[in-house]
Amino acid sequence: MLDLLIIGGGPSGINVAISAKRAGLNYLVVEKGVIANSLYHFPVNMTFFSTSLKLEIQDTPFISHQDKPTRSEALEYYRRLVQSFRLNLKLYEEVLRMEPATEGYRVTTDKGEYATRNVVVATGFYDTPRLMDIPGEDLPKVRHYYDDPHVYIGQKVLVVGAANSACDAALECWRKGAEVTMAIRGDAIYDRVKYWIKPDIENRINEGSIKAYFNTTTEEIRPHEVVLGTPDGPLVLENDFVLAMTGYQPNYELFERLGLPIQEDDSCKPVFDPNTLETSLPGVYMAGVACAGRETSKLFIENTRDHGQIIVDGILQNATSTVGH
Structure with a gap:
């Protein structure tokens, strides 16, 4: 006992x-x-x-x-x-x-x-992980954990989220040679992001190095594409990997x-x-x-x-x- x-x-x-x-x-x-x-x-x-x-x-x-x-x-x-x-x-x-x-x-x-x-x-x-509950989330190219940017060199990567994990992943993958896009539900990077990361990710977005779609949801994941719901309507992007940093x-x-x-x-x-x-x-x-x-x-x-x-x-x-x- x-x-x-x-x-x-x-x-x-x-x-x-x-x-x-x-x-x-x-x-x-x-x-x-x-x-x-x-x-x-x-x-x-x-x-x-x-x-x-x-x-x-x-x-x-x-x-x-x-x-x-x-x-x-x-x-x-x-x-x-x-x-x-x-x-x-x-x-x-x-x-x-x-x-x-x-x-x-x-x-x-x-x-x-x-x-x-x-x-x-x-x-x-x-x-x-908190799942997005969308079609295609179970595809092998979808990751709910980010480990190392080496995997994504030369790949089209969608990062979903705007908190610490998402910003870290987006910056590291971009610096190692990935083509990074972010899908962000809100209209800005979250305030609680680490103070040494937040200005870095905002500057990369502002200069266009990392493409970010704000007020946007991820609607569907396909083998070679993703479908985003943007304020201007559905948007289909070519895609190799999805890093779902959704918490x-x-x-x-x-x-x-x-x-x-x-x-x-x-x-x-x-x-x-x-x-x-x-x-x-x-x-x-x-x-x-x-x-x-x-x-x-x-x-x-x-x-x-x-x-x-x-x-x-x-x-x-x-x-x-x-x-x-």
Whole structure:
């Protein structure tokens, strides 16, 4: 019988695990991919918006060559945390369902079953892209993750979106020799784009190096074309690749399999107590950026660093109350 099973081996899951270990709890982290799986799928050359100091967890220094760390440095940091604290973690194991048991819950994965008194859901949101739900989105040339511009040299690339991922992808692909077009729903690049990226992308658009269609939607993707809905009507463009940088959301399919209730509003946040992070399921907690639902710009690693201690304190308090009763 585990005291705590943590679903997700990213920054939040690691954070909770360290707090659990320090408290002497019998815990296990189950991760469907690699350590920090979401960060692993970030663009290869990505630089974080936050400083390394703000990303530090559990009083463990985050060393980076510059003020803002790179993806590579972040992966090294989280690997070091797992190794330094000798965390109990199982990789490449996906959680399938969770059912109430006599004492706590029975969690079933694709490799086995676990009995646990408490569960933490720390699955982030970057693993689940927001789909456009348009014809042709399932074609092989459509990518919802951007990794490296080398793939797109000499190709006609449509970048859908106007946030950080879209602007980074558009600039890097253009600089490596791609013919880049952007389809943007609004009438401008988003204000929340990194301050060192925003003027760069705006200047490239203004000089015509990158073609941008504003107030425009992507209507259909064909093997060698895309159809855009512009203010002047439909527009058909030759196309080799589509980078659909349309954002990401929590894994609601998993939430449903776990039986987690969701707020019935635009945020689609999981239902939980903001003070304790405990959901309406007793002993089941939310941690990290998944707490924000679809409002993915509200929570980050830096403002959820206290979640691990809050959850473990709650588990210990509940255990004490039960013993006392």
